[in-house]
Amino acid sequence: xxxxxxxxxxxxxxxxxxxxxxxxxxxxxxxxxxxxxxxxxxxxxxxxxxxxxxxxxxxxxxxxxxxxxxxxxxxxxxxxxxxxxxxxxxxxxxxxxxxxxxxxxxxxxxxxxxxxxxxxxxxxxxxxxxxxxxxxxxxxxxxxxxxxxxxxxxxxxxxxxxxxxxxxxxxxxxxxxxxxxxxxxxxxxxxxxxxxxxxxxxxxxxxxxxxxxxxxxxxxxxxxxxxxxxxxxxxxxxxxxxxxxxxxxxxxxxxxxxxxxxxxxxxxxxxxxxxxxxxxxxxxxxxxxxxxxxxxxxxxxxxxxxxxxxxxxxxxxxxxxxxxxxxxxxxxxxxxxxxxxxxxxxxxxxxxxxxxxxxxxxxxxxxxxxxxxxxxxxxxxxxxxxxxxxxxxxxxxxxxxxxxxxxxxxxxxxxxxxxxxxxxxxxxxxxxxxxxxxxxxxxxxxxxxxxxxxxxxxxxxxxxxxxxxxxxxxxxxxxxxxxxxxxxxxxxxxxxxxxxxxxxxxxxxxxxxxxxxxxxxxxxxxxxxxxxxxxxxxxxxxxxxxxxxxxxxxxxxxxxxxxxxxxxxxxxxxxxxxxxxxxxxxxxxxxxxxxxxxxxxxxxxxxxxxxxxxxxxxxxxxxxxxxxxxxxxxxxxxxxxxxxxxxxxxxxxxxxxxxxxxxxxxxxxxxxxxxxxxxxxxxxxxxxxxxxxxxxxxxxxxxxxxxxxxxxxxxxxxxxxxxxxxxxxxxxxxxxxxxxxxxxxxxxxxxx
Numbered sequence: 151x152x153x154x155x156x157x158x159x160x161x162x163x164x165x166x167x168x169x170x171x172x173x174x175x176x177x178x179x180x181x182x183x184x185x186x187x188x189x190x191x192x193x194x195x196x197x198x199x200x201x202x203x204x205x206x207x208x209x210x211x212x213x214x215x216x217x218x219x220x221x222x223x224x225x226x227x228x229x230x231x232x233x234x235x236x237x238x239x240x241x242x243x244x245x246x247x248x249x250x251x252x253x254x255x256x257x258x259x260x261x262x263x264x265x266x267x268x269x270x271x272x273x274x275x276x277x278x279x280x281x282x283x284x285x286x287x288x289x290x291x292x293x294x295x296x297x298x299x300x301x302x303x304x305x306x307x308x309x310x311x312x313x314x315x316x317x318x319x320x321x322x323x324x325x326x327x328x329x330x331x332x333x334x335x336x337x338x339x340x341x342x343x344x345x346x347x348x349x350x351x352x353x354x355x356x357x358x359x360x361x362x363x364x365x366x367x368x369x370x371x372x373x374x375x376x377x378x379x380x381x382x383x384x385x386x387x388x389x390x391x392x393x394x395x396x397x398x399x400x401x402x403x404x405x406x407x408x409x410x411x412x413x414x415x416x417x418x419x420x421x422x423x424x425x426x427x428x429x430x431x432x433x434x435x436x437x438x439x440x441x442x443x444x445x446x447x448x449x450x451x452x453x454x455x456x457x458x459x460x461x462x463x464x465x466x467x468x469x470x471x472x473x474x475x476x477x478x479x480x481x482x483x484x485x486x487x488x489x490x491x492x493x494x495x496x497x498x499x500x501x502x503x504x505x506x507x508x509x510x511x512x513x514x515x516x517x518x519x520x521x522x523x524x525x526x527x528x529x530x531x532x533x534x535x536x537x538x539x540x541x542x543x544x545x546x547x548x549x550x551x552x553x554x555x556x557x558x559x560x561x562x563x564x565x566x567x568x569x570x571x572x573x574x575x576x577x578x579x580x581x582x583x584x585x586x587x588x589x590x591x592x593x594x595x596x597x598x599x600x601x602x603x604x605x606x607x608x609x610x611x612x613x614x615x616x617x618x619x620x621x622x623x624x625x626x627x628x629x630x631x632x633x634x635x636x637x638x639x640x641x642x643x644x645x646x647x648x649x650x651x652x653x654x655x656x657x658x659x660x661x662x663x664x665x666x667x668x669x670x671x672x673x674x675x676x677x678x679x680x681x682x683x684x685x686x687x688x689x690x691x692x693x694x695x696x697x698x699x700x701x702x703x704x705x706x707x708x709x710x711x712x713x714x715x716x717x718x719x720x721x722x723x724x725x726x727x728x729x730x731x732x733x734x735x736x737x738x739x740x741x742x743x744x745x746x747x748x749x750x751x752x753x754x755x756x757x758x759x760x761x762x763x764x765x766x767x768x769x770x771x772x773x774x775x776x777x778x779x780x781x782x783x784x785x786x787x788x789x790x791x792x793x794x795x796x797x798x799x800x801x802x803x804x805x806x807x808x809x810x811x812x813x814x815x816x817x818x819x820x821x822x823x824x825x826x827x828x829x830x831x832x833x834x835x836x837x838x839x840x841x842x843x844x845x846x847x848x849x850x851x852x853x854x855x856x857x858x859x860x861x862x863x864x865x866x867x868x869x870x871x872x873x874x875x876x877x878x879x880x881x882x883x884x885x886x887x888x889x890x891x892x893x894x895x896x897x898x899x900x901x902x
Contacts, residue, residue: 221263225364233312234379235550241314242419244364249278252314254458255354257362262339271331277318280311304400316353324349355381360457374527375422380551383411396567398554404504406557413497414519420493429525430486437481441508441515441555444479445501456493507557510564520548558606559695563589573604589690601677607695609673613664614699618656618691625649625681626714629661632675643668648703656691660699783807791816
């Protein structure tokens with residue numbers, strides 16, 4: 151137990167003794183029923199209170215600050231097998247605070263710990279370098295959650311503790327003096343906290359002021375002792391493993407298009423022999439293409455400090471064997487790094503680019519580096535797995551660093567584990583997993599949504615979104631978006647589309663935003679609502695922003711969607727809800743009625759028909775042939791007709807059209823019905839009289855016909871004799887008498 155622990159308990163014991171002693175002294179003898187506190191008792195109780203308070207203060211201080219103990223270090227070096235990204239390498243370790251630590255990390259830590267002691271803060275190493283067996287134990291504890299408090303542990307071979315560059319320190323919590331000092335000063339000495347959930351985990355990969363008691367080393371060797379490793383700098387404002395999900399957990403994550411710094415370190419151990427003079431150490435660096443590509447490079451050395459922290463340009467940087475600086479270097483190239491002194495380190499610093507989206511395309515694209523040649527000691531390693539003929543190292547000198555390249559405008563959902571959703575999350579009545587290369591969205595009613603807040607692209611360059619979806623039934627779906635100007639989700643920043651029924655395969659679906667007034671600036675997020683208040687499964691094979699597209703379910707571009715949307719004809723842009731109804735036999739406004747308010751009284755389109763003489767109600771006003779004189783003829787025309795009454799043996803006659811356009815009566819021919827007639831005795835001026843009444847016979851005959859027709863009309867019989875109108879009976883009788891009188895008068899004149 152610590153001295154502070156004993157001290158606090160001693161003070162508490164003294165306080166208790168004083169209290170009991172004072173009360174025993176003051177309370178000797180009979181005790182009165184009521185007694186006021188005496189001055190001497192007040193003094194003793196005050197001293198007891200002070201002693202108790204001091205004990206509590208000491209107790210509080212001891213619980214906040216770790217035990218003060220100066221850093222201890224032993225520079226006796228030993229070599230062991232370290233691991234970086236699963237690749238073994240030989241490293242040198244020393245002992246710091248009783249724990250094994252890689253020698254260069256130990257030097258940097260010792261300098262930092264001494265600076266902390268000057269500020270009254272005492273750091274100590276809780277865990278340093280770990281062997282494969284030790285890491286396996288901790289990983290099993292994490293997986294099975296049966297030891298080590300279930301603390302997070304990396305897969306064996308991939309923990310940075312196994313490289314010797316990671317240290318667990320005695321921070322004691324998130325707000326202790328030790329933790330606060332490390333946050334404020336750790337980066338000055340090259341130490342950073344790399345695991346978000348662990349306040350105690352700090353790593354050193356170079357940097358700081360240099361120095362340390364073990365610089366130069368204590369182990370001597372007649373041969374070089376080369377090692378190689380790769381380091382990637384954390385991007386500002388971005389976690390190293392921002393997609394800690396499934397197989398990507400523990401892998402350095404990047405977004406497509408991002409530039410990042412990757413450094414290949416080559417080190418000749420302190421105390422080792424220099425490499426052969428005039429012989430260049432060759433290092434091959436390989437970027438897995440097309441997902442990763444180098445943009446530029448520089449070569450540095452830590453001469454003359456030999457601290458892997460103080461870097462200056464190396465003369466190898468301008469070696470003519472290396473790629474020219476005027477263009478990006480090749481994705482695979484062997485670099486000349488020249489001569490190494492004992493303890494000297496060099497690094498090839500690349501500015502690189504995450505060129506292409508890698509999820510589902512390749513298993514963690516990586517940067518690989520290996521020492522190809524060290525004169526008289528190692529070589530030739532011409533490939534990643536190439537065995538070497540001369541191997542003074544005892545193993546392959548190689549290293550790799552893995553990445554995952556995510557996209558901010560494309561998601562293929564090709565992860566191998568259910569949790570690899572690429573930043574998409576379910577909201578509301580939805581549950582999201584990844585299986586068989588697709589996002590499986592279980593809809594449970596309510597308002598299900600699938601959202602992503604890491605989307606980033608120019609609205610002007612990509613004006614549409616395409617999805618590959620599978621749904622057992624057609625759905626009315628909605629896609630919402632946010633922009634750098636308006637972050638909130640709302641219907642004003644959305645578009646609707648139709649998810650077609652496609653139970654047997656994935657169907658392409660597009661959503662066009664080119665005419666959307668709020669599709670501007672930078673798109674910063676998407677939210678998919680497969681179908682309001684729906685149930686069932688909705689599968690998404692891929693989502694991508696594209697340059698242009700046509701909204702699925704709106705083939706005619708009128709802004710209204712086909713079934714189950716409201717558009718009743720998605721092939722006609724003039725047919726949709728809200729369209730003007732036209733008289734065309736089509737439901738233009740999709741209200742279930744056709745040509746409503748557009749037809750005339752006859753139920754047809756256009757103007758009403760004109761009434762004509764056809765015994766029909768042409769203008770649909772309930773009347774027939776109104777306002778017309780029907781059956782008109784051309785004046786002077788003649789046509790055969792049937793006599794109303796036979797004349798002799800004649801039943802046919804003819805009628806003529808009068809000047810007013812009306813037909814005259816049907817008349818018998820002049821010789822009709824006369825037969826052989828005896829001549830009349832009356833002969834006047836050589837003319838033979840036709841009969842007793844002369845030419846009145848025809849007129850009488852005509853009147854007789856008309857009279858007979860009139861009588862028949864009066865008797866209820868109908869007769870169509872043409873356009874003429876039958877005479878009323880009284881008028882016909884009067885006319886007959888007048889004609890007879892006229893005939894008689896003519897006869898008298900002829901006889902005279």
